Amino acid sequence: xxxxxxxxxxxxxxxxxxxxxxCRASQSVGGTSLAWYQQKPGQAPRLLIYAASxxxxxxxxRLSGSGSGTDFTLTISRxxxxxxxxxxxxxxxxxxxxxxxxxxxxxx
Amino acid sequence: xxxLQESGPGLVKPSETLSLTCTVSGGSITSYFWxxxxxxxxxxxxxxxxxxxxxxTKYNPSLKGLVSxxxxxxxxxxxxxxxxxxxxxxxxxxxxxxRGHTSVPYYYGLDVWGQGIGxxxxx
Numbered sequence: 613x614x615x616x617x618x619x620x621x622x623x624x625x626x627x628x629x630x631x632x633x634x635c636r637a638s639q640s641v642g643g644t645s646l647a648w649y650q651q652k653p654g655q656a657p658r659l660l661i662y663a664a665s666x667x668x669x670x671x672x673x674r675l676s677g678s679g680s681g682t683d684f685t686l687t688i689s690r691x692x693x694x695x696x697x698x699x700x701x702x703x704x705x706x707x708x709x710x711x712x713x714x715x716x717x718x719x720x
Numbered sequence: 721x722x723x724l725q726e727s728g729p730g731l732v733k734p735s736e737t738l739s740l741t742c743t744v745s746g747g748s749i750t751s752y753f754w755x756x757x758x759x760x761x762x763x764x765x766x767x768x769x770x771x772x773x774x775x776x777t778k779y780n781p782s783l784k785g786l787v788s789x790x791x792x793x794x795x796x797x798x799x800x801x802x803x804x805x806x807x808x809x810x811x812x813x814x815x816x817x818x819r820g821h822t823s824v825p826y827y828y829g830l831d832v833w834g835q836g837i838g839x840x841x842x843x
Contacts, residue, residue, distance in 0.1 A: 613782075647829035649765075656814055656836050657757075657765065662829030669831075700765055704826035708780040711765040 614638055614703050616712035624720040631688040633715045635701035640681045645705030648677055648686045651714075652697045660699075661686065693719075722747035724815050724834035732809075732841050738802040742815030742834055749773050749791065753818045753825045754798040756789060758811040759836075766811075770818070770825060771798055778825075805841045812836040 615638040625631055635646065644664035649657035659668040661677035664684055674689040688695055696719050701712040728740035742754065755770040769779035771789040779787050783802070791798040802809060815834045821827035 645824060645826070647826065649830070656833035657830070658833070659829045659831045662831075663827060668829060702765075702767070702826075702830075704824065707778055708782065709767045709826060711767065713764045 613708055614641060614706050614710055616701055616703055616710055618699075618701060618712035618715045620715060621713075622716045622718060624718050625691055626720045627691050627693055629691050631686075631691055631695070631717060633686040633699055633717070635679075635684040635686070635712050637682040637684075637703055640705070641703040642705030644680050645703055646677075646679070646684050647702045647704065649700045649702065650695075650697045651700065657700060688717075691717075722817065722832050724817065724832055726813060726815050726834045726837035728837060728839070730838055730840065732805050732839060733843055734806055734841055735804055738800070738805045738809060738839060738841070740800045740813055740815075740837060740839070742798050742800075744796045744798075744817075749793055749796045749798070751819070753820055754789075754791060755816045755818060755830060756800045757814045757816060757830070758809075759814070760808075760811045768800065768802075768813075772820075772825070807841050809841050810839065812838050 617636045619634045646664045648661040651657045665677045698714045725743045732738045753770045756768040771777045771791045786803045788801045814836045816830040817832040818826045819828045
């Protein structure tokens with residue numbers, strides 16, 4: 613089973629700042645088989661990025677994903693108030709399709 | 721647009737079977753993968769498994785063969801059964817959709833999710 617480790621666990625930033633979230637896999641996910649999701653309290657997760665770097669429909673271009681193999685990054689160039697949430701990565705290169713433990717992005 | 725809605729009992733007794741249904745509206749169940757994911761209170765997401773519209777399945781081995789997912793194409797529904805439920809199965813259960821590409825079921829990610837249904841396993 614591929615274990616995904618997200619860092620940091622909590623990220624405290626102010627609106628307008630840049631956020632960099634990391635997702636590291638215990639072994640290669642096989643290229644770019646990784647997605648990022650955002651979850652707000654009481655809501656279902658929302659797809660942000662698929663295949664490591666492709667934005668889902670409706671996702672603003674200030675969010676971007678990068679990486680391949682074992683190291684992946686989600687970057688939010690200029691934080692807006694609606695960006696403060698929990699972010700999860702998920703690999704789907706090898707079953708079981710595991711999730712990371714999440715990074716909480718909170719307002720500083 | 722496509723919407724998913726989970727339904728089923730919110731309370732299940734230990735050792736009984738947890739059964740949930742996801743109804744797909746606004747679109748066809750054909751040509752997609754249909755998944756279940758759960759989230760214990762205050763914790764992260766756990767992938768349970770998926771069913772393809774044709775009926776083929778894949779499950780998380782951590783559930784030790786206690787899970788089954790099936791699809792009912794005429795009703796535009798798919799279902800989850802988790803046998804011998806324990807308190808550890810208490811969670812919010814989500815259903816979700818994905819579209820495959822080049823033999824990768826989740827290539828485009830889980831792009832549509834239900835709102836989730838809370839299930840408590842307790843006597």
